[in-house]
Every structure is written in structure tokens, then in C-alpha cells.
Amino acid sequence: xxxxxxxxxSPGELASWVTPxxxxxxxxxxxxxxxxxxxPCQYASGHELEIATRIPxxxxxFSPSQMLKYLLKLxxxxxxxxxxxxxxxxxxxxxxxxxxMHRWPVIAxxxxxxxxxxxxxxxxxxxxxxxxxxxRTALRLPMTGTKDINIVFxxxxxxxxxxxxxxxxxxxxxxxxxxxxGIKIAIQRSLFIDDERWDHFCARHPLSGIELxxxxxxxxxxxxxxxxxxxxxxxAEAMYMQTPMAVLVPLxxxxxxxxxxxxxLIGMIPWLGTLLKxxxxxxxxxxxxxxxxxxxxxxxxxxxxxxxxxESTPVAAQLLELLDSPDQLAAQCEVFAQFPATxxxxxxxxxxxxxxx
Numbered sequence: 001x002x003x004x005x006x007x008x009x010s011p012g013e014l015a016s017w018v019t020p021x022x023x024x025x026x027x028x029x030x031x032x033x034x035x036x037x038x039x040p041c042q043y044a045s046g047h048e049l050e051i052a053t054r055i056p057x058x059x060x061x062f063s064p065s066q067m068l069k070y071l072l073k074l075x076x077x078x079x080x081x082x083x084x085x086x087x088x089x090x091x092x093x094x095x096x097x098x099x100x101m102h103r104w105p106v107i108a109x110x111x112x113x114x115x116x117x118x119x120x121x122x123x124x125x126x127x128x129x130x131x132x133x134x135x136r137t138a139l140r141l142p143m144t145g146t147k148d149i150n151i152v153f154x155x156x157x158x159x160x161x162x163x164x165x166x167x168x169x170x171x172x173x174x175x176x177x178x179x180x181x182g183i184k185i186a187i188q189r190s191l192f193i194d195d196e197r198w199d200h201f202c203a204r205h206p207l208s209g210i211e212l213x214x215x216x217x218x219x220x221x222x223x224x225x226x227x228x229x230x231x232x233x234x235x236a237e238a239m240y241m242q243t244p245m246a247v248l249v250p251l252x253x254x255x256x257x258x259x260x261x262x263x264x265l266i267g268m269i270p271w272l273g274t275l276l277k278x279x280x281x282x283x284x285x286x287x288x289x290x291x292x293x294x295x296x297x298x299x300x301x302x303x304x305x306x307x308x309x310x311e312s313t314p315v316a317a318q319l320l321e322l323l324d325s326p327d328q329l330a331a332q333c334e335v336f337a338q339f340p341a342t343x344x345x346x347x348x349x350x351x352x353x354x355x356x357x
Contacts, residue, residue: 001031001032001034001081001084002031002032002034002083002355002357003026003032003033003034003035003081003082003083003084004025004029004032004033004034004035004083004084004085004086004357005035005083005084005085005086005095005098005104006018006021006022006034006035006036006037006085006086006088006184006223007038007039007067007074007085007086007088007090007092007094007095007098008036008037008038008039008086008088008089008090009038009039009040009041009043009048009089009090009091009110010041010043010044010045010048010089010224011042011044011048011051011056011157011190011191011192011233012043012047012156012157012232012233013024013088013090013136014036014048014052014054014055014301014340015051015064015136015191015233016132016136016162016215016233016236016237017088017089017109017132017133018036018052018055018088018133019055019136020135020136020139020344020346021088021132021135021349021350022034022054022055022056022058022139022349023056023057023139023346024139024343024346025057025134025352025353026056026057027136028350028354029357031271032357033059033060034058034059034302035058035061035062036052036055036058036060036061036062037061037062037070037094037098038052038061038062038063038064038067038090039064039067039090040064040068040090040091040095041064041089041090043141043158044064044158045157045158045159045190045192045193046159046192046264047191047192047193047194048063048192049061049062049063049192050297051125051192063234067094069113069290071097071098071101072104074101078168079317082156082357083102083104084104084105084106084107084353084357085098085099085102085104085105085106085107086108086109086349086353087106087107087108087109087110087116088109088119088132092117092119095120096117096118096119096120097107097352099119100119100288101123101206103217103251104356105121105122105356106119106120106121106204107120107121107123107349107352107353107356108120108123108347109123109124109125109126109129109132109345110123110124110125110126111125111126111150111246112125114126116300124345124349124350124352126345126350127241129344129345129348129349130342130344130348131236131339131345132196132345132346132349133233133236133237133240133272133344134240134340134341134342134343134344134345135337135341135343135345135346135347136218136237137218137237137240137241137341138240138341138342139345139346140218143222143241144222145222145328146223147224147225148184148223149184149186149211149223149224149225149226150183150184150225150226151183151184151185151186151224151225151226151227151228151295151319151323152185152186152188152220152221152223152224152226152227152232153169153172153173153185153186153187153188153227153228153229153276154188154190154192154217154220154227154229154234155187155188155189155190155193155229156193156226156229156230156232157190157191157193158192159193159197159225159290160192162193162197163197163201164252165203165230165248165250166187166201166204166205168250168252168310168312169187169228170187170205170206170207170210171312172228172312172315172316172319173185173210174206174312175312175313175315175316176316176319176320177209177210178275179316179317179320180320184211185209185210186211186212186213186220186223186224187207187210187211187212187213188212188213188217188220189212189214189337191216191272194291202336213342215342216232217237218237218241221238221241221243222239222241222243224243225243225244225323225329226243226244226245226246226319226323226329227243227244227245227246227311227320228245228246228247228248228319229245229247229248230247230248230249230293231249231293232293232294235247235292235293235294235303236294237337238294238320239293239294239297239336239339240336240339240340240341242333242336242350243339244303244322244328244329244332244333245292245294245303245332246303246304246305246318246319246322247292247303247304247305247306248271248306248308248310248315249291249305249306249307249308250308250309250310251307251308251309251310252309252310255344258344269294270316272306275292290305290307291307292305292337294332294335294339297339298335298338302331302332302335304318304322306318
């Protein structure tokens with residue numbers, strides 16, 4: 001049987017990259033088996049395997065440990081059937097390894113400008129074919145335009161972030177409700193937060209008057225006037241859904257922040273790593289790097305970024321000020337309109353895959 005193997009890593013890539021690709025690919029090649037192979041990643045939530053198996057069109061999925069065992073047992077030239085490997089995040093070594101052992105071509109999509117090295121047949125770059133994150137939104141059903149939530153909080157997909165950020169969001173929500181009775185507040189649960197952790201959170205915090213949302217993040221964004229989240233994929237989703245936002249970067253627990261590259265790896269070292277990570281974060285704050293994806297794309301701060309050791313009362317006041325500023329919200333939407341949701345990137349990738357199937 002012909003196969004498409006997709007190597008990927010963390011929540012953002014699974015939700016925003018893998019899902020639209022599988023949707024479009026299976027529409028054209030219903031008989032091709034799609035295998036999602038997860039690779040080790042410091043940003044993973046631990047629930048990627050469960051989510052991957054629930055993506056419509058995915059036949060099989062491997063956890064990072066299962067993937068490694070599979071590769072170690074694989075013999076050169078094994079399973080010479082027809083196939084292609086698609087790299088969608090994580091360490092490209094694993095995609096190259098699968099391609100080499102099966103003698104299949106490896107196609108890559110990347111947000112970066114640098115080469116992924118030897119072993120990649122074709123590299124499709126975001127700067128050339130567009131943003132794959134836009135494709136998930138474009139494939140969604142048409143929006144109704146109903147806005148019945150004033151503020152929705154996205155509390156994070158990684159357990160360590162959720163455990164700290166979700167309670168803080170509740171504190172902010174309580175301040176908002178006290179300051180403005182009748183305000184409609186919601187908290188969106190990520191698909192990557194398991195039932196046990198969610199139930200524990202709900203049992204320990206006062207959630208009366210707060211709507212709990214457990215469906216698609218895009219559905220929540222469609223209903224909200226304002227989205228509040230940590231930096232990450234949710235900021236791109238909000239942009240493509242034309243939903244104004246504010247991004248919080250709490251430094252109350254800097255040791256929980258995940259950093260890229262060597263600094264991120266060093267940060268995992270007990271005690272010493274925490275000190276080095278705090279120093280790196282202080283350095284980045286002084287340089288005032290933009291963190292919200294829309295801001296990064298336009299190279300200026302359009303979306304408010306609230307950074308520092310955060311307290312619920314001033315944050316609530318800032319959110320109310322933003323909510324009461326239609327000009328600021330409209331200015332965000334005007335910038336977002338420069339980046340419409342489109343399937344161009346996903347279509348380009350599927351078109352490239354056709355050459356090798």
C-alpha cells in the first residue's frame with residue numbers, strides 16, 4: 001500500500017499544520033495510508049499521540065518512543081513499497097531517517113529561511129508558499145459573525161504552562177466580573193489538556209459566571225470580541241479568525257518558559273539551568289523581542305504584549321481598557337486583514353506530494 005508518513009512534534013504543528021494537510025490530501029488520495037510519526041520535542045504536551053489518532057484520515061500514529069524503536073529495528077530498504085515522507089516540524093533527522101531506510105523522497109515545509117540539510121528532496125518555505133496555519137482556518141465552515149463572549153482566555157496546551165496560567169486567568173476573570181457585572185467571560189480548554197488535569201483545575205477554582213469551552217479553538221475565537229493567551233499558535237489562529245487579542249507573558253515562574261535552541265537545552269539542567277534561563281529571559285526582555293505572531297509578521301506591536309511579573313488586578317484593568325477601545329480593536333483587525341485565511345500553502349504542499357505518490 002502507498003503511504004504518506006508525516007513527522008511532526010508538538011500541539012501547534014499537529015493542530016495547524018498536520019490537520020489541514022491530511023484533510024486535503026485524503027480528499028485526493030483516499031486509498032493512501034497516512035501515518036503520523038511524532039518525534040521528541042521539548043514543547044510537547046504528552047498527549048500528542050491521542051490527538052494524532054483522532055485526526056480524520058490518519059490511519060496510524062507513533063509516539064516518540066515508538067518512532068525511535070521502529071527506526072532502530074528498520075533495515076535498509078525495508079518495505080520498498082511506494083511512499084513519501086513529509087516533514088512538518090521537530091528535528092528533521094527523523095524524516096530523513098525514514099526516507100533513507102524506506103528509500104522514499106522527503107518533502108519539507110518550514111518557517112525558517114535556512115536549509116534543512118542533505119536528504120530533503122524538496123523544501124517548501126513559508127516565505128514562498130505562505131503560512132500553513134492559515135489553511136486550517138480557511139477549511140473551516142463559513143463564520144456566522146455571532147459575538148456573544150466579551151473575553152475568552154486560552155490557557156495553554158502544555159501541562160506545565162496550564163497549571164500556572166489557568167489559575168491566573170481565573171483570578172483575572174474574577175476581577176473582570178467584579179469590576180463589570182454582566183461581562184461574558186469564557187475559558188477555552190485545549191485538546192491537549194487531559195480530563196484528570198482539567199477536572200482537578202475545575203475542582204480547585206471558583207468558576208461560577210465563567211463559561212467553559214471544550215470544542216474547537218476556532219469556534220471559541222468566532223464567538224469572542226477579545227482573546228487573551230500566552231504567545232504561540234493561538235495568536236496566529238486569532239489573527240486568521242480576525243479576532244482582536246492581548247498576549248500575556250508572565251514572568252512569575254520564568255523556569256517554566258520554554259526557549260529554543262541551545263539555551264532551551266541548557267535550561268533543562270537542574271538548578272544551574274534555571275539560573276541561566278532566567279538570565280537569558282532578562283536579556284531578551286531588555287531587547288524587547290516581539291512574541292505575538294501577528295506582531296512578528298508586521299515587525300511592530302499591533303497586538304498588546306503585557307510582559308513582566310503579572311498581577312491580576314492591573315491586567316484586568318488593561319483588558320477592560322482594550323475592550324472599551326473600539327479604535328484599537330479595529331486597528332488590529334485592519335492589520336489582520338492583510339493576512340487572509342487561505343489554503344494556498346496546504347494546496348502547494350499537496351501538489352508537491354502528488355509528484356511522488
